[in-house]
Amino acid sequence: MVLASEPSKDSMSRILFVVQRYYPYPGGSENFVRWMAEEALRQGHEVTALAKDHRGDQNGVRLTADPYVLLSDWDLIVVHGPKEWPQQVAMLNAKKIKSPIYLMLVEPKDSAPMLAGLADVKYLGWSTSFDLAYIQKHNQSAKARQYHHAISPDSVGNTGFRKRYGITTSKMYLSVGGYWTHKRMKELVTGFNNAKVPDTTLVLMGYDNRENHLPKESQYVRTLLGSPQEDVYSAMREADLYIMHSSYEGFGLALLEAMANRTPWIANDIAAASDLREFGTTYNTDDELCALLQNPPNKNTEKVLAGLVLTLRHHSIQNCVSEILSVLQEPSPLDD
Numbered sequence: 001m002v003l004a005s006e007p008s009k010d011s012m013s014r015i016l017f018v019v020q021r022y023y024p025y026p027g028g029s030e031n032f033v034r035w036m037a038e039e040a041l042r043q044g045h046e047v048t049a050l051a052k053d054h055r056g057d058q059n060g061v062r063l064t065a066d067p068y069v070l071l072s073d074w075d076l077i078v079v080h081g082p083k084e085w086p087q088q089v090a091m092l093n094a095k096k097i098k099s100p101i102y103l104m105l106v107e108p109k110d111s112a113p114m115l116a117g118l119a120d121v122k123y124l125g126w127s128t129s130f131d132l133a134y135i136q137k138h139n140q141s142a143k144a145r146q147y148h149h150a151i152s153p154d155s156v157g158n159t160g161f162r163k164r165y166g167i168t169t170s171k172m173y174l175s176v177g178g179y180w181t182h183k184r185m186k187e188l189v190t191g192f193n194n195a196k197v198p199d200t201t202l203v204l205m206g207y208d209n210r211e212n213h214l215p216k217e218s219q220y221v222r223t224l225l226g227s228p229q230e231d232v233y234s235a236m237r238e239a240d241l242y243i244m245h246s247s248y249e250g251f252g253l254a255l256l257e258a259m260a261n262r263t264p265w266i267a268n269d270i271a272a273a274s275d276l277r278e279f280g281t282t283y284n285t286d287d288e289l290c291a292l293l294q295n296p297p298n299k300n301t302e303k304v305l306a307g308l309v310l311t312l313r314h315h316s317i318q319n320c321v322s323e324i325l326s327v328l329q330e331p332s333p334l335d336d
Helices: 028-042 067-071 087-092 112-120 129-137 161-165 185-195 229-238 253-260 271-275 286-294 302-314 317-329
Strands: 014-021 046-053 062-064 076-080 101-104 123-126 144-146 171-176 200-206 221-225 241-244 265-268 281-283
Touching: 014 028, 014 067, 014 087, 028 046, 028 076, 028 253, 028 317, 046 067, 067 087, 076 087, 076 317, 087 112, 101 112, 101 317, 123 129, 129 144, 129 271, 144 317, 161 229, 171 185, 171 229, 185 200, 185 221, 185 286, 200 229, 229 253, 241 253, 253 265, 253 271, 253 302, 281 286
Parallel strands: 014 046, 014 076, 046 062, 076 101, 101 123, 123 144, 171 200, 171 241, 200 221, 241 265, 265 281
Antiparallel strands: none
């Protein structure tokens, strides 16, 4: 695991993270930004997060919903994608914000906030080949900085999930995420039922059923809503196969969590799955999905071990934060 060096007091900086929702709200981006903020705090920086939805200060990180905080004096403002408020506020006002902005690209698409950000932010962070291609398409390569998405050091689960939830079949498949349309949980259940995999339970773990996309349970399909994170990681560890069937993702952090738990994964050929296919298996059609469900990759293979090593070496939160904050050490160009 790559560990960040501890900064001296002279190198402590004021960092502002910008995200739509912040922990304890569930979700990949919520947890990812929380982990980054707490790691920056651990390294000795002063850390604040601007979020529309939050429940007060968390573990030493100051939380606010006041967008005018963007106009304060920061050494770096880190914006997690421009798709929602307040990220959109930061992007649309980037020209008048004096502090340097590091925009983390997450499933980038052209929009007014995105295009404003491309023109006016100082850094464009990319973590997938799709992000980098977007930067190159818009001729902004000079601003490009690579960072690696990362997971919590607590993401390795303990055993006991199957026993707690009464999973008695010989195999267990798993998929995790919000019960939203683009996660395609219902479609995954249809594919699983069509595959007729013997003596196997498909477990779906998620949150936020506002889009009414929670599949129906059956003898071999379990749907869990609002499970604690410890149970998610425990399920990851005990699963024989992890499945990401989304139509799109910003990255797909669950793939890293599966690899950290030495669980083979299959995924629709999108986002990080395309870049990580050396360590998992991607598919493009329902027929390919069906075949993989019937003949899943083995858990005890060199590919699975290699995925674990990759995650430890490159996808730790310490490494991610160090990559992002390394821009603070770059020499500032002279003003024109």
